[in-house]
Amino acid sequence: MYSYWHVQKEDRVAVVTINRPPANALSQAALTELAALLDELERDGQVKAIVLTGEGRFFIAGADIKEFTQLMSADAEALAKAGQQLFERLETFPKPIIAAINGACLGGGLELAMACHIRLAAPEAKLGLPELNLGIIPGYGGTQRLPRLVGRGKATQMILTSEMIGGEEALRIGLVEAVHPLDQLLDEAKKLAGAIAQKSAVALRLALEAVHAGTVLGKAEGMQREAELFGEAFASEDVKEGVAAFLEKRRPQFADR
Numbered sequence: 001m002y003s004y005w006h007v008q009k010e011d012r013v014a015v016v017t018i019n020r021p022p023a024n025a026l027s028q029a030a031l032t033e034l035a036a037l038l039d040e041l042e043r044d045g046q047v048k049a050i051v052l053t054g055e056g057r058f059f060i061a062g063a064d065i066k067e068f069t070q071l072m073s074a075d076a077e078a079l080a081k082a083g084q085q086l087f088e089r090l091e092t093f094p095k096p097i098i099a100a101i102n103g104a105c106l107g108g109g110l111e112l113a114m115a116c117h118i119r120l121a122a123p124e125a126k127l128g129l130p131e132l133n134l135g136i137i138p139g140y141g142g143t144q145r146l147p148r149l150v151g152r153g154k155a156t157q158m159i160l161t162s163e164m165i166g167g168e169e170a171l172r173i174g175l176v177e178a179v180h181p182l183d184q185l186l187d188e189a190k191k192l193a194g195a196i197a198q199k200s201a202v203a204l205r206l207a208l209e210a211v212h213a214g215t216v217l218g219k220a221e222g223m224q225r226e227a228e229l230f231g232e233a234f235a236s237e238d239v240k241e242g243v244a245a246f247l248e249k250r251r252p253q254f255a256d257r
């Protein structure tokens, strides 16, 4: 159904794999398909968590550089805005998205991974924003998200030098949450997604929104939003089940309502 994205749904988790040899570069067509795929995953009530990974030895080596040869300045601005919008959609997606970074995760690839909610990596992954090597700058949100994740100094250093770091270094600076051997990475990501999928879909959505609010609003407004969302959680059926299950010393069976 999609030319560049393979989707496997299993136990309420969708594993989405980009397959665009040789480097899984993000062409405009691949990004258009990703937007449609997100629509599908949002609608699918069976899917509660998503794992995003790359086929072969690359995660995503960036935007497709071959599409840059004819790009004019005005078109480039529009292209950046469209990419930013799509990655904003990932960041505000109502279901958790885990990036399983299996290999080169560069430029637009890292920008996509940074828009995901959680990142896991293999030690041999290579993460970086090497756009300056091409005489351009990151354009899909990299200059904004990287400093928020690793601090302004380290982000500026990575962007200005185009340095690529491995999974362990990415873990050390807070760019990824965990490192797993490559042959276990996908299983670990699925395991994490599966554990998350046990929660109420309502609470997952509200928690994601509350955390995101904190990154775009000031603290006082973020607190206000958290209180509102806390109130919304109490309007769900799942809160009754969660509290009853705790009191009855059993596992909750959430209806996701």
Ligand SMILES: C/C=C/C(=O)SCCNC(=O)CCNC(=O)[C@H](O)C(C)(C)COP(=O)(O)OP(=O)(O)OC[C@H]1O[C@@H](n2cnc3c(N)ncnc32)[C@H](O)[C@@H]1OP(=O)(O)O
Residues within 6 Å of the ligand: 022, 023, 025, 061, 062, 063, 064, 065, 066, 080, 083, 104, 106, 107, 108, 109, 130, 131, 133, 134, 138, 139, 140
């Ligand atoms: C708004 C967003 C902007 C951006 O994202 S700009 C792009 C940022 N990304 C980059 O600059 C990364 C460019 N790629 C590389 O630096 C290297 O590649 C790697 C480090 C990822 C891998 O190096 P190695 O293992 O030596 O492989 P290889 O022979 O360079 O690449 C294998 C094939 O993949 C193609 N390729 C790699 N990255 C891209 C890309 N981003 N766009 C289009 N093609 C790419 C190559 O050309 C080549 O292809 P062939 O085998 O036909 O020669």
